[in-house]
Amino acid sequence: MSVLELRSVSKVYGEGPAEVQALRDVDLSVDVGVLVAVMGPSGSGKSTLLTIAGSLEEPSSGQVLVEGAMLSAMSRNDKARLRRHSVGYVFQDFNLLPGLTAAENVSLPLELDGLGSRKARSVGLKALDELGLGDRASRFPDQLSGGERQRVAIARAVVGDRRSSEHRARPAGPRRSRRSWRSAG
Ligand SMILES: Nc1ncnc2c1ncn2[C@@H]1O[C@H](COP(=O)(O)OP(=O)(O)OP(=O)(O)O)[C@@H](O)[C@H]1O
Numbered sequence: 748m749s750v751l752e753l754r755s756v757s758k759v760y761g762e763g764p765a766e767v768q769a770l771r772d773v774d775l776s777v778d779v780g781v782l783v784a785v786m787g788p789s790g791s792g793k794s795t796l797l798t799i800a801g802s803l804e805e806p807s808s809g810q811v812l813v814e815g816a817m818l819s820a821m822s823r824n825d826k827a828r829l830r831r832h833s834v835g836y837v838f839q840d841f842n843l844l845p846g847l848t849a850a851e852n853v854s855l856p857l858e859l860d861g862l863g864s865r866k867a868r869s870v871g872l873k874a875l876d877e878l879g880l881g882d883r884a885s886r887f888p889d890q891l892s893g894g895e896r897q898r899v900a901i902a903r904a905v906v907g908d909r910r911s912s913e914h915r916a917r918p919a920g921p922r923r924s925r926r927s928w929r930s931a932g
């Protein structure tokens with residue numbers, strides 16, 4: 748199964764003389780476990796593609812399927828759930844919450860998803876530890892280096908699959924490998 752499929756996706760911003768065709772009839776299918784890099788000149792539509800693929804923005808036409816589910820048929824709540832479970836973004840400016848420690852930033856999505864705070868914290872700490880940040884867990888973002896902040900953002904982006912593998916029954920069939928994560932810039 749494709750983790751991500753785009754069917755003839757187009758995106759138009761603005762109207763009339765201000766109209767910009769950011770994407771035109773993009774077809775894309777990404778299989779489980781495949782690493783894909785989207786490359787192109789500035790303004791060519793990379794961020795548009797990623798925000799549409801992650802359900803943060805709607806295409807003007809065409810269909811997007813994430814893990815086989817068509818985004819256009821999903822409610823706002825369904826999409827929010829999908830973003831928590833299946834889509835991880837590492838934003839170009841990281842988007843860490845300044846008032847939360849590294850550990851709290853990483854465990855927040857788990858808590859929002861209903862995991863108890865003690866469990867969320869331990870799963871978050873494990874993710875930070877794996878990225879070499881075990882001893883930075885109680886620091887705030889402005890007390891971290893740029894690379895450390897980036898790794899906290901990566902930990903937050905990948906932490907969901909650990910949660911799902913521990914707390915959700917998996918459907919029959921091949922096991923999903925690690926969640927896909929993408930860099931939006
Ligand atoms: N909200 C918007 N309203 C109008 N035009 C937009 C909007 N967002 C993006 N665009 C235009 O759509 C095109 C694609 O933008 P996009 O941000 O996807 O490019 P990009 O490939 O990510 O570029 P970069 O490498 O500079 O980040 C650009 O011409 C941009 O000016």
Ligand SMILES: [Mg+2]
Pocket residue numbers: 793794795931932
């Ligand atoms: Mg961009």
